[in-house]
Amino acid sequence: MRQLIELPWDPSTPSEVAELFSATSWWIAGGHAIELAAGRPLRPHSDIDVALLRRDQLTAQRALTGWEWWAADPPGELRPWRPGEILPVRVQDVWCRPAGSERWRVQVMLDESDGEEWIFRRDPRVRRPVATLTHVTPSGIPHLAPEIQLLHKAAAPRAKDEADFAAVLPLLSAAQRRWLAEAIALTCGTHPWLDRLPEMTFPDFEKDRLA
Template sequence: MKADELGCWEPERPEDMADLFAKAAFPWWIAGGYAIELAIGRELRPHGDLDVLILRRDQVLLRDLLAGWDLFVADPPGLGRLCPWHSGEVLQPPLHDIWCRRTPEAPWSVQLMLDESEGDEWVSRRTPQIRLPIERVGRTSASGIPYLAPEVQLFYKAKATRDKDETDFEAVLPLLEEGQRVWLAEAIKVIVPDHPWRRRLLSVS
């Protein structure tokens, strides 16, 4: 499927995913801008899609959970070409971006991202230097929805920041504890050493 055949998006809500993944036997987290909103407890802006992060090791369980969905993997990632993700097919790096819709006729509604892990550690797909214990990768909202910890989400947003990423950063910065700020500043240093967020993170009193 080529870029001009991709179709439109009507994103699911985080609550929809919580219902869908209620019986999932693996960790998962709402990601992207919705993760920031779950962290701060309020809406910030409209969203064009809904991102969910899963560990690559759990992809077989994920594929079974979504057996009735229409699933495509971006191959290669980011270049506008989608290929069907067939049952039983194991996705290897660098493939990590999966577009999902409930039926072939429905609009796209979820973007699944596969991240790496080693033992009990989450490992960033961008560089194995960046890692955390899996138990620290996510938080749970007051309504019980798992979401990506804001420092992890901001790390992914830092590589090529857009206006909406600046909005997310400004909204969540006052809520970050010292350990979160220091970790994020050091993680960003690995990919964008002169990123302006680093100064802001390290200057918060």
């Protein structure tokens, strides 16, 4: 039998995700989030990322009743996520499929928080009020704010990340561009995207923290 991680994907659509997770606090992340922000198709997607706060992780199990949940336990093992189990911090992703299916449908990503502050998983100096994390499409689908999704993509941008940056950059407000520039500079130092974003003006860098 093939390894679980080698099974093919048949990703749910954002609309299908909205129906599955309707009773939980969640948002679309990854490339789909950029596409929802742009308001138009940009490229094919091999999977779909659904994010929620780690403190709300068991709501994903309740939303996906009758599904299989497999925790991505570093350094690369997929193992069953037991009902009611609180996943350790090292586990950031859960792969999900309907029971008996040979295809993955949803990847759940667990984000960190402290009270009502969201914490960037790669650098805890970058924080945002949880209430500012998401935008909502006219059809009611929540998705990660594009400047935050671009920060995730900035660490090691691939060709598709460069394309996503180019597609959504003209749609960002001055405040969104400024936040992204500061967050990239704080977490990455020099970066080619900074030449296309405004010069940093906020004093938060003097505090070594971005909120």
